[in-house]
Amino acid sequence: MAAVTLEADRLTKRFGTRAAVDGLSFAAGAGNIIGLLGPNGAGKTTAIRMLTTMLAPTSGSFTVGGVPHTDPDGIRHRIGVLPESAGYPPRQSAAEYLRFFGRLYGLAPVDAGRLAGPLLAEVGLASRAGSPIGTFSRGMRQRLGIARALINDPAVVFLDEPTLGLDPAGQRQVLSILRDIAARRDATVVLSTHLLSEVEQLCDRVLILDHGRIVTDGSVAEVLSRTAADPHRARLTVPDGFGERARQAAASVEGVQAEFSGRRSALVLSLNGVAEDRLLDLALAAVLDAGVPVLSFQREQTRLADAFLALTSALPDAVVPGGEP
Amino acid sequence: MRRRCAAALPLLAIALLGAALLVVGLPGSAPFATAAPDPTGLTAASTQPRLSTSVGQHLDYRVSIVNDGHSATGQLLAHLNIASVTGGTYVDPEDWSAERSRFLPALAPGAAVALTWDVQAVSPGTFALYVVVLPAGMAATPDQRLVVSTPTRVEVAARRTLNAGGALPVAVAVPVLLGLVALAGRGRNRARLRR
Amino acid sequence: MMSTAATADRTARPALSRHGWLVIAGRDCRELWAGGRGPVLLVGYSVLLSCVSYLAATNQVLNFLEQREAVNLTLQVALAVGVLVALVCAADAISGERERGTLEALLLTPVSRRGVVAGKLVAALSLWLACWAVSLPYLWVLGRGVAVVAESVLLSLGIGTATALGLVEVGLLISALSDSNRASLALSVFVLIALSAPTQLPTGLANTAVGGALIRLNPVGSALHYVSAVLVRGRGASRDLSYLAAPVLTAVLAGAVLLVAAPRIVTLGAGGRR
Numbered sequence: 205m206a207a208v209t210l211e212a213d214r215l216t217k218r219f220g221t222r223a224a225v226d227g228l229s230f231a232a233g234a235g236n237i238i239g240l241l242g243p244n245g246a247g248k249t250t251a252i253r254m255l256t257t258m259l260a261p262t263s264g265s266f267t268v269g270g271v272p273h274t275d276p277d278g279i280r281h282r283i284g285v286l287p288e289s290a291g292y293p294p295r296q297s298a299a300e301y302l303r304f305f306g307r308l309y310g311l312a313p314v315d316a317g318r319l320a321g322p323l324l325a326e327v328g329l330a331s332r333a334g335s336p337i338g339t340f341s342r343g344m345r346q347r348l349g350i351a352r353a354l355i356n357d358p359a360v361v362f363l364d365e366p367t368l369g370l371d372p373a374g375q376r377q378v379l380s381i382l383r384d385i386a387a388r389r390d391a392t393v394v395l396s397t398h399l400l401s402e403v404e405q406l407c408d409r410v411l412i413l414d415h416g417r418i419v420t421d422g423s424v425a426e427v428l429s430r431t432a433a434d435p436h437r438a439r440l441t442v443p444d445g446f447g448e449r450a451r452q453a454a455a456s457v458e459g460v461q462a463e464f465s466g467r468r469s470a471l472v473l474s475l476n477g478v479a480e481d482r483l484l485d486l487a488l489a490a491v492l493d494a495g496v497p498v499l500s501f502q503r504e505q506t507r508l509a510d511a512f513l514a515l516t517s518a519l520p521d522a523v524v525p526g527g528e529p
Numbered sequence: 530m531r532r533r534c535a536a537a538l539p540l541l542a543i544a545l546l547g548a549a550l551l552v553v554g555l556p557g558s559a560p561f562a563t564a565a566p567d568p569t570g571l572t573a574a575s576t577q578p579r580l581s582t583s584v585g586q587h588l589d590y591r592v593s594i595v596n597d598g599h600s601a602t603g604q605l606l607a608h609l610n611i612a613s614v615t616g617g618t619y620v621d622p623e624d625w626s627a628e629r630s631r632f633l634p635a636l637a638p639g640a641a642v643a644l645t646w647d648v649q650a651v652s653p654g655t656f657a658l659y660v661v662v663l664p665a666g667m668a669a670t671p672d673q674r675l676v677v678s679t680p681t682r683v684e685v686a687a688r689r690t691l692n693a694g695g696a697l698p699v700a701v702a703v704p705v706l707l708g709l710v711a712l713a714g715r716g717r718n719r720a721r722l723r724r
Numbered sequence: 725m726m727s728t729a730a731t732a733d734r735t736a737r738p739a740l741s742r743h744g745w746l747v748i749a750g751r752d753c754r755e756l757w758a759g760g761r762g763p764v765l766l767v768g769y770s771v772l773l774s775c776v777s778y779l780a781a782t783n784q785v786l787n788f789l790e791q792r793e794a795v796n797l798t799l800q801v802a803l804a805v806g807v808l809v810a811l812v813c814a815a816d817a818i819s820g821e822r823e824r825g826t827l828e829a830l831l832l833t834p835v836s837r838r839g840v841v842a843g844k845l846v847a848a849l850s851l852w853l854a855c856w857a858v859s860l861p862y863l864w865v866l867g868r869g870v871a872v873v874a875e876s877v878l879l880s881l882g883i884g885t886a887t888a889l890g891l892v893e894v895g896l897l898i899s900a901l902s903d904s905n906r907a908s909l910a911l912s913v914f915v916l917i918a919l920s921a922p923t924q925l926p927t928g929l930a931n932t933a934v935g936g937a938l939i940r941l942n943p944v945g946s947a948l949h950y951v952s953a954v955l956v957r958g959r960g961a962s963r964d965l966s967y968l969a970a971p972v973l974t975a976v977l978a979g980a981v982l983l984v985a986a987p988r989i990v991t992l993g994a995g996g997r998r
Contacts, residue, residue: 253992258991280832281834287829290825291825291826293826295758305829308834352829699774699862699864700777701774703773707763
């Protein structure tokens with residue numbers, strides 16, 4: 205791992221008797237992108253607020269760039285944050301907004317002014333530098349928020365649900381910017397999100413939180429391998445009226461179980477205690493031999509969504525675009 | 530010697546009578562100088578024989594009430610009054626002072642109390658300000674006499690009132706100017722947002 | 725890495741962030757004045773003063789009013805309403821940012837909480853100073869010729885600023901401790917109305933020990949009383965100085981509470997709850 209920039213040690217936050225975050229420990233290096241995943245109320249935002257000095261921990265400690273949590277001013281110089289549901293002054297222009305924050309970080313007015321242009325270019329807003337923020341779309345505002353989070357060239361950037369409410373193009377744009385931040389600036393990026401696909405695409409490490417505790421921690425591949433205990437399955441779709449004939453044909457293969465999935469034209473084929481994927485191919489061949497036209501046949505693999513559901517006890521409220529959670 | 534004294538007595542009587550007539554007969558001067566002493570020894574007097582002011586001005590009217598008698602008084606009520614001494618001027622004392630009656634505690638022999646009224650001169654002219662002291666519970670001592678202070682002569686000069694004509698241009702111009710500035714700012718903001 | 729412009733170094737701690745309060749004051753003043761809210765409030769304020777001053781100058785029922793009284797009447801309205809406007813601005817300062825979602829970004833910068841409060845205090849006071857400036861032509865037109873213009877201008881500036889400072893600090897405390905911006909505004913207006921109520925006491929009650937104490941303890945009532953005593957009754961500036969204790973003490977005490985409590989109460993949740 206690269207030089208450690210962020211280290212939490214048994215970080216705990218209690219509100220009364222309830223532990224919002226309970227013994228959070230992890231370390232991250234420069235250039236890492238860490239995904240914080242968990243259902244609502246898992247403690248993601250509380251964890252980020254502690255790590256960004258907005259909340260004092262009940263116990264435990266953390267350091268950012270070697271600065272201990274007991275020096276919040278020092279930490280605030282080294283972090284950039286895009287909070288969840290950040291607001292923006294509608295009448296200020298994007299450049300004025302960044303100049304203002306640059307000055308709050310101690311830059312002279314001229315330097316703060318010079319910094320605004322390149323930062324806006326970095327997030328694709330150079331052409332709108334003089335426009336009032338009130339005229340920006342949500343995606344543009346999020347990108348402006350990211351530019352603001354970079355104004356002090358932070359060692360660690362925290363983003364709380366940065367793509368929430370964005371259209372797919374906006375999401376892709378934001379994720380691409382985050383990838384650049386980690387690669388070009390060598391900054392640690394901590395990303396809290398509901399979107400599992402984002403973590404799969406972007407993060408080289410994932411922390412799944414549930415009830416304030418880390419339930420798993422590792423690379424996406426590691427997390428998947430720990431939870432890949434389900435039998436392999438396939439989904440089969442046939443025209444209406446062919447469902448029953450397809451089910452009988454598939455079930456005729458020993459070791460294969462075939463069941464309707466909602467409609468009588470959609471089937472789920474699963475292996476009945478036999479870990480041999482080729483049986484699914486044999487079942488498909490049997491269906492075709494029975495003269496059933498096959499509309500689609502798709503093998504299922506364990507995804508992060510499955511791991512997420514397996515690891516968290518809560519009902520799933522995560523959003524997995526293009527698939528079932 | 531006895532005959533000389535007897536001859537002098539009528540002269541003394543005439544002199545005293547003449548002096549009394551002189552005191553009573555002189556208009557203006559005597560009533561503004563002293564007040565008749567109360568048999569109980571209670572006196573009220575102002576240390577300000579004359580006051581001058583102009584319409585609208587406030588002045589402090591001070592009166593001292595002293596118990597020179599040998600016995601304590603009951604609770605007292607001091608009541609301020611005002612009268613026009615030139616006539617022809619309507620006087621409503623309530624306009625001149627908002628709180629004319631003051632209740633006083635019982636005064637021990639030799640005790641004194643100083644009272645001050647805030648009086649606003651409402652009309653031009655010459656006025657007499659005076660205070661009447663009476664027992665707070667009249668029914669308890671129905672035979673007790675009122676005590677009246679020495680009056681104070683107040684000369685109130687006329688004064689020009691406000692010039693409404695001067696206020697109008699400012700009253701109109703200031704909001705209009707500020708409104709134009711606010712509109713210009715709003716227009717600039719809208720233009721910025723449209724860009 | 726950024727190389728095109730100066731950036732705040734990852735390891736060094738820039739020294740200028742201690743002037744953050746000035747940067748915040750500048751931003752808030754620009755938003756207040758260039759954003760249009762300040763000018764609109766001033767227009768309303770000037771319309772009110774125009775009505776009061778014109779009525780004072782023309783009303784036949786008040787015709788016996790001496791010029792000093794007319795100046796005093798206008799000055800009292802100017803002071804009370806000017807302070808109210810500044811108080812309302814202060815009441816919106818922290819709870820408003822919290823509600824608009826802009827406070828968190830501000831608190832994430834290295835500027836201290838005290839710096840944030842100081843910047844907002846300056847912006848709210850700028851509204852009072854603008855109100856005072858607007859009142860000047862009215863005081864001049866009513867007071868010229870009786871040598872009270874300079875006196876009334878100085879009185880309103882000195883006493884009005886002390887009173888406004890105290891109430892703006894109270895407004896900021898309310899704003900930091902309120903759950904919502906609406907609650908903060910409502911509570912602040914209630915405070916000012918409650919403070920103005922003793923000025924309406926009947927004369928008899930005002931002259932009692934309780935009435936006198938109520939006026940002396942009340943920063944707004946005692947400031948207005950002092951102005952009247954000096955301007956109308958012609959009392960020397962030093963005679964009723966004790967009446968200035970309430971506005972001055974309010975400014976000092978509320979300022980001290982803000983200074984001590986700001987790090988704990990200027991937070992994402994009301995009063996440091998989050």
